[in-house]
Amino acid sequence: MFSTYEEALEWIHSRLRLGMKPGLQRMEWMMEKLGHPERRIKSVHIGGTNGKGSTVTFLRSILQEAGYSAGTFTSPYFEKFNERISLNGNPINDEDLVRLTNDIYPLALELEQTELGGPTEFEIITAMAFQYFGHVQPVDIVLFEVGLGGRYDSTNIIYPILSIITSIGLDHTAILGDTYEQIAFEKAGIIKPGISVITGVKQKGALEVIQDKAFSLKAPVYHFGKEFTISDHKPLAQGESFSLETVFQNFPGLETGMSGKHQAENASLAVMAAELLNKFYSFLIEENHIRTGLKTAFWPGRFEILSENPLVVIDGAHNEEGVAALTAEVEKRFADKRKHIVFAALADKKLDEMISKLDSAADRITFTEFEFPRAASAEELYEISTNSRRHLYKDWKGLIETEVLESGKDSVLIITGSLYFLSEVKPFLLNLLKDKKTII
Structure with a gap:
């Protein structure tokens, strides 16, 4: 007991x-x-x-x-x-x-x-x-x-x-x-x-x-x-x-x-x-x-805007349909902004279709990874992508800290993929944004 x-x-x-x-x-x-x-x-x-x-x-x-x-x-x-x-x-x-x-x-x-x-x-x-x-x-x-x-x-x-x-x-x-x-x-x-x-x-x-x-x-x-x-x-x-x-x-x-x-x-x-x-x-x-x-009503991690300046969005798009909904919303809401997507996912998902949709929506896309038994490696995700401005960065904390620092008024940072990934990202991001006094 x-x-x-x-x-x-x-x-x-x-x-x-x-x-x-x-x-x-x-x-x-x-x-x-x-x-x-x-x-x-x-x-x-x-x-x-x-x-x-x-x-x-x-x-x-x-x-x-x-x-x-x-x-x-x-x-x-x-x-x-x-x-x-x-x-x-x-x-x-x-x-x-x-x-x-x-x-x-x-x-x-x-x-x-x-x-x-x-x-x-x-x-x-x-x-x-x-x-x-x-x-x-x-x-x-x-x-x-x-x-x-x-x-x-x-x-x-x-x-x-x-x-x-x-x-x-x-x-x-x-x-x-x-x-x-x-x-x-x-x-x-x-x-x-x-x-x-x-x-x-x-x-x-x-x-x-x-x-x-x-x-x-x-x-x-x-x-x-x-x-x-x-x-x-x-x-x-x-x-x-x-x-x-x-x-x-x-x-x-x-x-x-x-x-x-x-x-x-x-x-x-x-x-x-x-x-x-x-x-x-x-x-x-x-x-x-x-x-x-x-x-x-509020449900965390669903097209959740964590900060307006810099503009940071998290969304638990963890399958093809979820990614389709996310990319449609991004195109509609942020048509006038440069879109940088950070993505980590589980290896047992249909990654090719998900990444193809993200590639089309992103001005720049970075693949990362996190500690979880079924998580895909950053290399696996990177190899599937065909975006000409794709990047690989294993340390997601270092990646996000850099992106938040470098984000401008004409851009939006979209962090998406597995909900298990976002559950780790959100508290880290909130602390980061709070330190910079940018949290809304």
């Missing part, structure tokens, strides 16, 4: 050695031993390739504005591990994390002695979330973000009151399949009999897979672009403005605090979810709650 936060965290991270183990049997076994805390939770299940975290944040912010206590389970964390289990946007405290780890630890030891084998890191964290919201800190509603895929994801033992599938992209293809339809099949695994599903999926084949699964389970489907549509979209200095029409109500002139057209779309998914919670599940959510919730 553990007496300190550091001991608990070390044990949790030690489970990474087990990798990923598909199947829900270990989760079901642990829930049985814990008295099924997952059955005590009213939940919304959010899957998809991109936009899960932002959609969770928008919906959680709306629910808070309406006066509800909202738990969230998300991954990965950005600044501190505790973020993965949060209440009203606040990470659980260290004491609760130790308590939860001690609840799960003996079960993990016992499970290792069975034919199912020991639980993975993600299974342990998921079990901790169920235990926390089911037995330790009950709340009005919990928003569970899928970790990977959907069908065999550890979170998929819940029976939610609402499901959301944000988007489909070609990510984790070695595990989920290498076509949109195959990936959609895995994502659609979170759809439950009779439970409404909201989706932002746009590819025809992938959408048909989701529709077919929903139809077979008699689950109503609300499609972006059909049952709810965006119009009058325009970027703001910080965020987006758009009007939204749903099957229930019109919302002219909504605003978000997060930037990018994709964030307007993520916000529309959250509003549609709030509408369904209001109409069918007795959540008293009014228009002013929606407007304020969207405007005040």
Whole structure:
């Protein structure tokens, strides 16, 4: 058993050695031993390739504005591990994390002695979330973000009151399949009999897979672009403005605090979810709650402007679709500026397509690397690039310090790639900018 936060965290991270183990049997076994805390939770299940975290944040912010206590389970964390289990946007405290780890630890030891084998890191964290919201800190509603895929994801033992599938992209293809339809099949695994599903999926084949699964389970489907549509979209200095029409109500002139057209779309998914919670599940959510919730919602590392002078942006574009959204936003917002991109990524991503898009958007691009088991080397990234002004710099701290010092008023520094990379970059950058008194 553990007496300190550091001991608990070390044990949790030690489970990474087990990798990923598909199947829900270990989760079901642990829930049985814990008295099924997952059955005590009213939940919304959010899957998809991109936009899960932002959609969770928008919906959680709306629910808070309406006066509800909202738990969230998300991954990965950005600044501190505790973020993965949060209440009203606040990470659980260290004491609760130790308590939860001690609840799960003996079960993990016992499970290792069975034919199912020991639980993975993600299974342990998921079990901790169920235990926390089911037995330790009950709340009005919990928003569970899928970790990977959907069908065999550890979170998929819940029976939610609402499901959301944000988007489909070609990510984790070695595990989920290498076509949109195959990936959609895995994502659609979170759809439950009779439970409404909201989706932002746009590819025809992938959408048909989701529709077919929903139809077979008699689950109503609300499609972006059909049952709810965006119009009058325009970027703001910080965020987006758009009007939204749903099957229930019109919302002219909504605003978000997060930037990018994709964030307007993520916000529309959250509003549609709030509408369904209001109409069918007795959540008293009014228009002013929606407007304020969207405007005040914040999710770190998503086109986040850390400084205006010098202009520094971080964005966790870690797959092809994410990079496409980033480059489109960069071209739109910073057309009159020279764009220097710093990029580090995990080696198991489709790097060629990502780097090709970044090459096209960058006036200059520098590839770097960071300490992480699956991280690509700076050399690997550099060799893929065809940009005539590409550079290689292994020491990311030295690179960023130099770039911040040399950035001019006619340029923008964009640091992007793996969220694991950005989680290290952000606190370093904030300290650097604070020292130079340039932080906004």
